[in-house]
Amino acid sequence: MQRRDALRAAATAAALAALSFSAVAQEAFPARPLRIVVPFPAGGVVDVVARSVGQKLSEKYGQPVIVENRAGAGGSIGTDAVAKAAPDGYTMLMVGTGFTVLPQITKNLPWSPADFRGVLSIGSVPNIIVVPPETPVKTVGELIALARKSPQPLTYGSPGIGSSPHLSGELLAQMADVKMTHVPYKGQPEAMTDLLAGRISMMALSAALAGPHLKSGKLRAIGVTAGQRIVFHPEIPTVAESASLPAYDVRPWTGVFVPAKTPEEIVRRLAADMTEVLKHPDVKARMDTAGMELNPQPHVEFDAFIAAEGRRWAEVMRKAGITAQ
Template identity: 50%
Template sequence: MKNRKPQLAAFLALALPAIFMSAPSQAASYPEKPVTIIVPFSPGGVVDTITRIIGDKLSARYGQPVVVENKAGAGGTIGTGYVAHAPADGYTLLSVSPGHAVAPSLYKNLGWNPIRDFRAVEGFGIVPNVFVVPPSVPAKNMAELIEMARKSDTPLTYATAGIGTSNHLSGALLSEMAHIKLEQVPYRGQPLALNDLLADRVTMMPLTIALAKPRIESGKLRPLAVTTAQRATALPDIPTVAEAANLPDYAVGTWFGFVARKQVPDDIIDKLSKDIAETLAMPEVKEKLTGIGLQIQPQNPQEFDAYIDAEYKKWSRVLKQAGIKPQ
């Protein structure tokens, strides 16, 4: 009997590449059914608004419903936990903001981790905060505010929308980097915090730019600096904290994007990333997003993954140094 091993090897050498080349990409037919995007906060907020703007365009593009579902509670951790246990098929996405990276420093026994359990789909950009003070505060710029804090017998107060929000992170990082004592006064949302700022009950607030701009223009609040690494396009004459306080590594903002389960296939992630990047470039989408203060800075999956990892590490350090422990 002839030795058939060389013949079999030759057959496999020709057949196997053909088999793999003919295997259909999962992304080729994606999506074949409705896609759900979980917003882990209540309807009407900026995360919800941005998600719906992008979701509407994706729905039109795909010819499939893209359903935005709000699962709010516990600082966004309930909705995030839902996605962490959803099927890893690309049909359930999560809309994220800084709380996604901060939550492990604030909550015990989450059951999920932003790095271990999720992968980036696409980053959209960032909304700056603006350090603002009422006219009664004598500081005319950030350097004067820092000097004022150093000379004060008691910590200066700053209003926030709650522990772990970008307002809180902005103040905590300034306190750490400038070596000054600041006291956070948390509220249930920015509107309540803003009311007390306007009433002179707190010294300052790192306020989201969409709320800050009209109060600055009316003279009700004085801007000192924006919190992002670059100046805000909506307020280009206001320096950054890095510039105004000579703190070159200072950068905080409310960033946004989509993530998915870690096990979602690469080809589906790549398709979503490409489609979302093209959506962000649409003139009508750009107009809506910039209108709510978003500085559009798309990040592909690799870039956004690296960004979230850096945020996770930075805020773990800052919040630990501020004495904040997971509850």
């Protein structure tokens, strides 16, 4: 009995010590500077979001939060750097839809979505499908009708295979069962030049990028890719509405990830603190300017969303005949 009591007491002491250590570790985090890796050049939507969130986190933590742009290979270079970082919460990845698409179209990626766990979904920047003003359509339904009777396939541009404008156009063609030709460009500026000149039929643009051209009349909006109308342009119907495609919904998202083995308590702490930061008026104002609709989604739900997105776009790429290169 004495030996059993001694063992029980020792086990209880060990459990209490473990709990105490966990609590202290959580209270101590963060004890040094943090890093948010953005695998794209500075100035894009993801970069703007990272800097806005990083600044407020720095104020909250009393520690520097450094945003590091590590662009290249469609986002793979920066993403791989975080996959190989210490799983301690001090190195985070802020990325977008390409995180679930790149594995479908790129062979021998040095990282996998399984190397990460989600911290928080930040929000989305819905695209607006636009056409040159001389195009004789005012709705996506009319665009589909034009595509069906046109002797040559309509064309849509994008800044590259797997980008959200590409996904928006490809999903529309598949769901409407029409033939459209994807024209990938080296980047957004080149695609915009041809769109404004009327050399391509249509393109899906972020609300922030499309806004000035809609106001000037250089482009016409015919549908929003999100499943519901967006707060920035509530007058524009959704593709689902205007084309009778109720399942059509494309929302380029932005979220935060950490290496897969990062402790649960640190993931929860980061998720809670970022959710609080996103409520700050300064951050909300910057998100509005970037055209982002905030929709913080906790890490468990975010991980489930990421898995579903991977399956969804894998199927779209398969139907399009796009295989890993």
